[in-house]
Amino acid sequence: xxxxxxxxxxxxxxxxxxxxxxxxxxxxxxxxxxxxxxxxxxxxxxxxxxxxxxxxxxxxxxxxxxxxxxxxxxxxxxxxxxxxxxxxxxxxxxxxxxxxxxxxxxxxxxxxxxxxxxxxxxxxxxxxxxxxxxxxxxxxxxxxxxxxxxxxxxxxxxxxxxxxxxxxxxxxxxxxxxxxxxxxxxxxxxxxxxxxxxxxxxxxxxxxxxxxxxxxxxxxxxxxxxxxxxxxxxxxxxxxxxxxxxxxxxxxxxxxxxxxxxxxxxxxxxxxxxx
Numbered sequence: 242x243x244x245x246x247x248x249x250x251x252x253x254x255x256x257x258x259x260x261x262x263x264x265x266x267x268x269x270x271x272x273x274x275x276x277x278x279x280x281x282x283x284x285x286x287x288x289x290x291x292x293x294x295x296x297x298x299x300x301x302x303x304x305x306x307x308x309x310x311x312x313x314x315x316x317x318x319x320x321x322x323x324x325x326x327x328x329x330x331x332x333x334x335x336x337x338x339x340x341x342x343x344x345x346x347x348x349x350x351x352x353x354x355x356x357x358x359x360x361x362x363x364x365x366x367x368x369x370x371x372x373x374x375x376x377x378x379x380x381x382x383x384x385x386x387x388x389x390x391x392x393x394x395x396x397x398x399x400x401x402x403x404x405x406x407x408x409x410x411x412x413x414x415x416x417x418x419x420x421x422x423x424x425x426x427x428x429x430x431x432x433x434x435x436x437x438x439x440x441x442x443x444x445x446x447x448x449x450x451x452x453x454x455x456x457x458x459x460x461x462x463x464x465x466x467x468x469x470x471x472x473x474x475x476x477x478x479x480x481x482x483x484x485x486x487x488x489x490x491x492x493x494x495x496x497x498x499x500x501x502x503x504x505x506x507x508x509x510x511x512x513x514x515x516x
Contacts (some may be wrong), residue, residue: 244361247436251359252312252337254440258447259310259339263295265451266308269458270300276308281501289315294504298511302462305344307507312337317498326431327362334498336360338369339447340491342508343454348474349464350457351375351382351423352481354508355450356491357443367439368430370405371450372413373457374423376477377470382461383424386453390427393449397442405429415484422484478513485509 267273275297282291292311297303314335317328328334338358345352357369373386387406394401409428414421427446432439485492485508495505 242436244365247365247440248335248337248359248361251440251443254444254447255312255337255339255357256310259293259295259308262308262341262451265455266297266303266306269302269455270297272300275300279501279503281504283313283315283499283501287315289313289499292501292504294501294507296507300346302346302350302458303343304346305342305511307340307342309340309504309507310338311340311495311500311504313498313500315499325360325362326366327364331363334360334362336494336498340508341450344478344510345458347462347464348376348466348470349379349461351379352478352510353450353454353457355447357447359443364433365436366431366433367443368432369443369446370409370426370428371446371453372409372423372426372428373453374477374481376474379461382457386424386426386457389453389456390449393445394427396445397438401429401442402427412488413484415480415488417487418480418483420480422480472514475512475514476516478510479515482509482513 263276267275276295278293278295280291280293283289290313292309294307294309296307298305316332317325317334325334336358338356340356341354343353352374355371357367359365359367375382391402394405405427406425409425410421412428413423413425492505
C-alpha cells in the first residue's frame with residue numbers, strides 16, 4: 242500500500258471517529274447541535290492543512306468536552322526537526338490525529354482523555370492511548386477500566402497491555418509533584434512494524450474508548466455529590482493543567498509545528514484550583 246493511501250485512510254478514520262464521538266455526546270446530553278465548531282488552517286498563505294476542533298461547555302453531564310481533528314503538513318523548523326524521528330535529513334512531515342478530553346460536572350465521573358495519530362516523515366508510525374483521571378477513589382471503576390483495555394490489547398498482542406500500561410504510568414506522572422496524574426491506561430508511540438495491523442489496533446483503541454466513556458458515564462451520572470467533592474475535583478484539575486502545560490508531548494508538538502493554539506489548549510478544564 243502506498244503512503245498516500247495510508248494517509249487518506251488514517252485521516253478519514255480520525256474524522257469519522259470525531260463525528261461519532263460528538264454524536265455520542267449529544268445523545269448523553271440529550272440535545273442536538275451543542276458543539277461550537279472551529280475550522281483552522283496551519284498556514285493561511287500556504288496549503289499546509291489544518292483541522293477542526295469542537296467544544297461543548299456547561300452541560301448536564303459535561304463541564305467541558307473537546308474533540309479535535311487535525312491533518313497538517315509542511316516543513317519543521319530547524320530547532321524542532323531533529324527531535325522528530327526521520328527528519329534529520331529532510332524537514333518535511335505529515336500528521337493527522339484525533340484528540341478528546343472530557344471534564345465532567347459530576348465529581349464521581351472521572352476526567353477522560355484519548356488520542357490517536359499517524360505521523361509520517363521519512364517513515365510513518367502510529368501513536369496514542371487513553372487514560373482516566375478520577376478525583377474520587379473508585380476501585381470498581383479502576384478495575385473494570387483496566388480489564389476492558391487489557392481485553393482490547395490482548396486481542397492484538399498479549400504483550401501490549403503490560404507494555405503500554407507501563408508506558409502510560411511513566412508518561413502520565415507529575416515528577417515535580419511525585420504523583421501520577423490518574424489511574425493510568427495505555428500509551429504507545431512509534432508503532433511502525435506492520436501498518437495494517439497497527440491501524441487495526443488504533444481503530445480498536447478508538448472504539449474501546451467510546452465503550453469506556455459511555456459505560457462510566459451511565460453508571461455514575463446520577464450519583465449525588467457534595468461541595469467538598471467538587472472542591473477536590475477542582476484541585477485535581479489543577480494537576481491536569483500542570484501536566485498538559487509542562488509535560489504533554491501533543492501540546493509541545495502542536496505549538497512548535499504551527500498548530501491552532503485554541504485547539505491545542507482545549508484540553509484545559511474550564512475551572513481549576515490550587516492551594
